[in-house]
Amino acid sequence: MTKFLVFFIATFFIALHSFAQETRINIRAKAKDAKFIGSSLGGAYVIVRDKVNGQILAEGKTEGSTGDTKLIMDQPLQRGESIATPETAKFQAVLNIDEPTFVEIEVLSPINHKTSQIRASTELWIIPGKHILNDGIVLEIPGLIIDVLKPRTHEYISLKSLTSQSLPIQANVVMMCGCSVESGGLWDADKIEIKAMVKHNGKRIDDVILKFASPNLFEGGIPVTETGNYEVIVYGYEEHTGNTGLDKVNYIIRD
The missing domain is CATH 2.60.40.2550 (Immunoglobulin-like)
Known part of the structure; x- marks a missing residue:
């Protein structure tokens, strides 16, 4: 009976885990009226939290360039167009979730300059396997x-x-x-x-x-x-x- 119970519990958790899907989210920090915050400034620090229990699901710094100046600052943006290039700074959060999860995305920037540091955040539902790529989630940093x-x-x-x-x-x-x-x-x-x-x-x-x-x-x-x-x-x-x-x-x- 004990062996059967252990087998049942193990099977249950394996089955539960099998529903988890990798879900990728591009997260960027952009200076107000300017460009993206990347490696040259030490990056912006990103934290993705489960809003239900506060668990940190992913965290790290944005890395990459500040982006294409003409694309960001000069060209009129049409609906659906991206202002980020492949080199533009981002943090890609990789979540393994088995059901829709309501998260808070928090950005602290500039991470290496405490006097000027701004906290920006947003909340959204993340759906298993439904990636948010391209520009992704862009949080504005004023100042x-x-x-x-x-x-x-x-x-x-x-x-x-x-x-x-x-x-x-x-x-x-x-x-x-x-x-x-x-x-x-x-x-x-x-x-x-x-x-x-x-x-x-x-x-x-x-x-x-x-x-x-x-x-x-x-x-x-x-x-x-x-x-x-x-x-x-x-x-x-x-x-x-x-x-x-x-x-x-x-x-x-x-x-």
Whole structure:
């Protein structure tokens, strides 16, 4: 009787497993008003979860190129046409499911830049054996990646060393796909407001406009007249798309 029961249970699970079908889903992250997020930026991290029990069914990073610029940014898109080429960055989730499964697809990007990281997600039913390929599931990542280059975090700066009571500030600004920002370019630096909010000992004292200096680089000068603890909040704002970004740095001015 025991052997029969073991045989029955084993047969049941084998039969159950035999209904499972491999189901492939292409998942992509695309920067708002820009290109896809791929290997050059470290990828976007993708998690596919079963919505019923929270089990992770697949996870990994998007890999590949940012895509064809003309195809993505210039050509009118007709219904049913793809904007992804075979080289365009994606994560392909491979699920083995035996019945329709309601999933959440979550994307974190850029995975290697925590200050600028955005979480985007969607939900859908996955049907066994019914692949979602070509462009697949595309999640939009809004924003700008901003890095304050000068002054450095927790840098000690002598007040006497400053000329004209001004501290140079530099910020690097790129799209969420890593695409370059240039004056008059496809991603036009002249249409992006980059500004630094300056705090001294916790009190906001000034706002400074940073001007385009070279591809991705914006510069300005922070007024400094007193010693103390300073904080600079550099933000970016693109009115026509609504893209925003931010970075912060703290430094110390001493005698």
